[in-house]
Amino acid sequence: MFPHYLDANASEPIRPAALTATQQTLRVIGNPSSVHGAGRAARGVLEDAREALAALYGTAPRNLIFTSGGTESDTLAIHALGAARRVIAASIEHDAIRAAAPDAEHLPVDRHGVADLEALERMLRDGPPSLVCLMLANNETGVIQPVAAAAELCRGHGALLHTDAVQAAGRIRLSLAALGAHSLAISSHKLGGPAGAGALLLAPDADIATPLISGGGQERGRRGGTPPVAIIAGFAAAATAARSDLGTSSAANALAALRDRAEGAAVAEGAIVCGGGAPRLANTTCLALPGFRADAQVIALDLEGIAVSAGAACSSGKVRTSHVLTAMGLGALAGEAIRVSLPWNTAPADIDAFAAAYARMAARLRAARAVPPLDPTGAAHRLTPD
Amino acid sequence: MTKPPPRPNRPVYLDNQATTRCDPRVLDAMLPWFSEHYGNPASAEHRMGKEAEAAVETARTQIAALIGADAREIVLTSGATESNNIAIKGAARHAKRMGDDRRRIVTVATEHKCVLESVADLAEEGFEPVVLPVRPDGLLDPESLREALQVPTLLVSIMAVNNEIGVIQDIPALAAITKDTGALFHTDLAQAVAKIPVDLTGWRVDLASVSGHKIYGPKGVGALFVRRRPRVRIAPLFSGGGQERGLRSGTLPTPLIVGLGEACRIAALEMAGETARIAALRDHLLTRVREGIPAIAINGSTGARIPGNLNLTFPATPAAAIMERIPDLCVSTGSACSSAEVEPSYVLRALGLSDDAAARTLRIGIGRFTSPADIEYAASALMAAQDPLPGTHPDGNPPPGDP
Numbered sequence: 001m002f003p004h005y006l007d008a009n010a011s012e013p014i015r016p017a018a019l020t021a022t023q024q025t026l027r028v029i030g031n032p033s034s035v036h037g038a039g040r041a042a043r044g045v046l047e048d049a050r051e052a053l054a055a056l057y058g059t060a061p062r063n064l065i066f067t068s069g070g071t072e073s074d075t076l077a078i079h080a081l082g083a084a085r086r087v088i089a090a091s092i093e094h095d096a097i098r099a100a101a102p103d104a105e106h107l108p109v110d111r112h113g114v115a116d117l118e119a120l121e122r123m124l125r126d127g128p129p130s131l132v133c134l135m136l137a138n139n140e141t142g143v144i145q146p147v148a149a150a151a152e153l154c155r156g157h158g159a160l161l162h163t164d165a166v167q168a169a170g171r172i173r174l175s176l177a178a179l180g181a182h183s184l185a186i187s188s189h190k191l192g193g194p195a196g197a198g199a200l201l202l203a204p205d206a207d208i209a210t211p212l213i214s215g216g217g218q219e220r221g222r223r224g225g226t227p228p229v230a231i232i233a234g235f236a237a238a239a240t241a242a243r244s245d246l247g248t249s250s251a252a253n254a255l256a257a258l259r260d261r262a263e264g265a266a267v268a269e270g271a272i273v274c275g276g277g278a279p280r281l282a283n284t285t286c287l288a289l290p291g292f293r294a295d296a297q298v299i300a301l302d303l304e305g306i307a308v309s310a311g312a313a314c315s316s317g318k319v320r321t322s323h324v325l326t327a328m329g330l331g332a333l334a335g336e337a338i339r340v341s342l343p344w345n346t347a348p349a350d351i352d353a354f355a356a357a358y359a360r361m362a363a364r365l366r367a368a369r370a371v372p373p374l375d376p377t378g379a380a381h382r383l384t385p386d
Numbered sequence: 387m388t389k390p391p392p393r394p395n396r397p398v399y400l401d402n403q404a405t406t407r408c409d410p411r412v413l414d415a416m417l418p419w420f421s422e423h424y425g426n427p428a429s430a431e432h433r434m435g436k437e438a439e440a441a442v443e444t445a446r447t448q449i450a451a452l453i454g455a456d457a458r459e460i461v462l463t464s465g466a467t468e469s470n471n472i473a474i475k476g477a478a479r480h481a482k483r484m485g486d487d488r489r490r491i492v493t494v495a496t497e498h499k500c501v502l503e504s505v506a507d508l509a510e511e512g513f514e515p516v517v518l519p520v521r522p523d524g525l526l527d528p529e530s531l532r533e534a535l536q537v538p539t540l541l542v543s544i545m546a547v548n549n550e551i552g553v554i555q556d557i558p559a560l561a562a563i564t565k566d567t568g569a570l571f572h573t574d575l576a577q578a579v580a581k582i583p584v585d586l587t588g589w590r591v592d593l594a595s596v597s598g599h600k601i602y603g604p605k606g607v608g609a610l611f612v613r614r615r616p617r618v619r620i621a622p623l624f625s626g627g628g629q630e631r632g633l634r635s636g637t638l639p640t641p642l643i644v645g646l647g648e649a650c651r652i653a654a655l656e657m658a659g660e661t662a663r664i665a666a667l668r669d670h671l672l673t674r675v676r677e678g679i680p681a682i683a684i685n686g687s688t689g690a691r692i693p694g695n696l697n698l699t700f701p702a703t704p705a706a707a708i709m710e711r712i713p714d715l716c717v718s719t720g721s722a723c724s725s726a727e728v729e730p731s732y733v734l735r736a737l738g739l740s741d742d743a744a745a746r747t748l749r750i751g752i753g754r755f756t757s758p759a760d761i762e763y764a765a766s767a768l769m770a771a772q773d774p775l776p777g778t779h780p781d782g783n784p785p786p787g788d789p
Binding site: 003005007010011012013014019022023026027029030031033034035036037038039068069070071072074075094095096097098099100187189194195196197210212213214215216217224225226227228229230231234295298299301302306307308309310 | 397399401404405406407408413416417420421424425426428429431432433434435463464465466467468470471498499500503504506507510599604605606607623624625626627628635636637638639640641642709713714715716717718719
């Protein structure tokens with residue numbers, strides 16, 4: 001049986017246009033740095049992709065640097081923009097940011113998972129020159145952050161702002177220029193392209209003095225190494241297809257409706273929606289089932305043929321208490337939440353299967369524990385009714 | 387000089403040190419992992435993640451087998467440039483953090499740019515780079531390494547095979563000299579893997595870099611060998627999800643890794659026969675070109691050299707002019723990374739070539755998909771593209787001025 005894949009925030013299934021572009025380009029021989037015909041052909045593909053992505057995400061092609069993915073892009077941003085600056089990172093940032101800036105000061109979030117901009121202003125008001133890291137959409141809850149407002153605050157206080165848009169790209173319309181951020185990270189496989197490429201977009205007033213990966217002068221000396229042209233071609237094709245889906249409100253609304261249906265089914269079994277009171281990505285819901293460990297829920301659902309995750313998919317399957325949910329003040333629930341993230345090609349049957357499996361899972365876990373059933377509407381347990 | 391050959395029906399690709407065609411068998415192995423099996427290999431909680439993880443581990447075993455390593459010694463990266471950066475910066479930064487007071491880092495003038503730049507970046511962090519010269523044949527004199535190692539040294543980085551002139555350094559011997567002084571030894575194997583036998587169990591190498599697209603695999607993937615016994619410790623370049631035992635975070639690109647594994651599997655099976663076939667093509671090309679252009683010079687050792695590489699200095703004609711005259715022949719004037727630069731090759735300079743001779747030099751890389759017909763075309767086209775030698779031309783061009 002093929003699983004019902006509801007773990008898009010770990011990796012989106014590849015979009016058909018991306019698969020075609022990648023397959024075609026894998027057969028292109030040249031190294032884009034070579035001057036002969038084969039090299040020029042590869043370079044043409046690379047630069048077309050750069051132009052397409054730069055146009056979609058609001059920067060000039062020369063200010064888009066291809067990397068190996070989101071983690072490298074985030075690290076490069078902090079390495080380049082954070083040098084000699086205090087780093088302030090939202091307490092819900094991805095581990096890539098947390099690891100690249102281990103000494104960062106934490107910007108708190110409210111109980112809905114939204115960054116506290118009043119706190120940010122206080123931190124910026126009297127502090128040294130800063131780099132602020134605020135992700136555009138959270139990977140666990142899907143909560144969308146007020147990045148444009150934060151960037152405006154930063155610019156008012158001489159601070160720089162980096163936004164990790166890895167989960168947002170392909171799921172909401174976004175533009176570096178419109179956000180007013182100094183840098184923005186995106187990843188191919190999180191928007192329906194193949195894994196193995198990402199990009200860091202820079203505003204005209206930001207630059208990289210020392211690369212993270214030095215090398216043969218590729219990417220204008222800002223990232224060494226032969227770029228993976230076929231992966232990058234798929235990246236651009238996926239981003240273009242994703243934007244086109246966002247342009248037709250029916251596709252975006254359909255995904256939100258499916259997500260809401262999955263969420264409703266879980267809430268009926270007693271689940272609590274983490275971050276449900278804030279604006280969110282249409283594809284994501286974070287569902288805590290009080291009293292039951294997240295890993296037990298994920299394993300039970302996997303046995304039912306439903307692929308979801310407990311918080312972020314990171315290393316070697318270790319399930320931890322979510323730092324994101326802890327930062328939202330959810331206490332014990334932070335170890336009891338699963339992430340359900342719908343891929344672009346989710347079918348209603350996937351949601352039917354999820355709803356039935358979730359109900360069976362909740363019943364089985366409760367029977368095993370002999371915990372009395374919760375209020376079936378779940379309303380009493382919903383932390384985020386607004 | 388001679389009549390140009392008829393145009394081939396497709397460009398003749400003789401730039402296999404810049405990059406190689408992805409083997410059709412590698413493409414076939416990768417495709418299902420692009421299209422159907424899209425789980426994140428870190429999502430070990432569900433079966434789609436687990437099947438991706440299993441595919442990654444199979445590939446890791448295939449990579450390790452080709453270079454005589456243990457699968458647990460293979461860290462997957464985005465390519466050899468990243469591997470070289472992690473090895474050199476990671477080893478130096480870790481040692482410094484641990485309070486090691488050695489600062490010397492030794493490398494060679496003909497290394498790939500990413501090695502030289504990584505070492506240069508470390509100079510800004512208080513390390514002391516030493517860049518050794520090479521002999522006119524491109525090989526490092528072991529005595530100059532011994533001399534450099536008289537100052538306590540942290541790390542030595544020497545490539546196994548040069549990307550421009552194809553010469554093979556004696557890595558087992560150079561590693562032994564280095565290890566006897568207690569320094570770490572790193573080797574860039576990007577041009578060596580699948581071309582010469584590599585045995586990291588037998589060689590006293592601590593760190594070694596591997597590339598996918600130089601061995602008929604995909605671009606965007608490579609590996610770093612990190613010895614386990616005794617364990618070599620390095621600082622990562624970037625962290626996050628903690629993949630690759632914390633040495634290299636970031637979602638693993640399953641299809642690319644499967645492709646690299648398949649490329650290694652094929653190389654292990656076919657390297658011996660392929661090497662002989664490519665050597666015969668290379669020797670035939672050299673013989674043919676020498677017949678037509680007797681004054682041609684070959685740069686770098688001819689004995690210690692991979693079979694697929696020629697690096698030729700033509701007597702009178704600038705390499706750029708030759709390339710312009712033969713648009714159907716893909717060759718290069720130097721490494722691909724720097725081939726857009728007007729600067730003459732620093733590798734050829736390190737061999738003692740003048741800038742003028744370097745500007746008359748072409749790199750020719752023969753590979754798995756080169757046919758005898760490709761070689762015939764290249765030989766005829768190269769001969770037809772030459773300017774007349776000084777003194778033989780009626781319009782009396784000035785002599786090129788290089789001895």
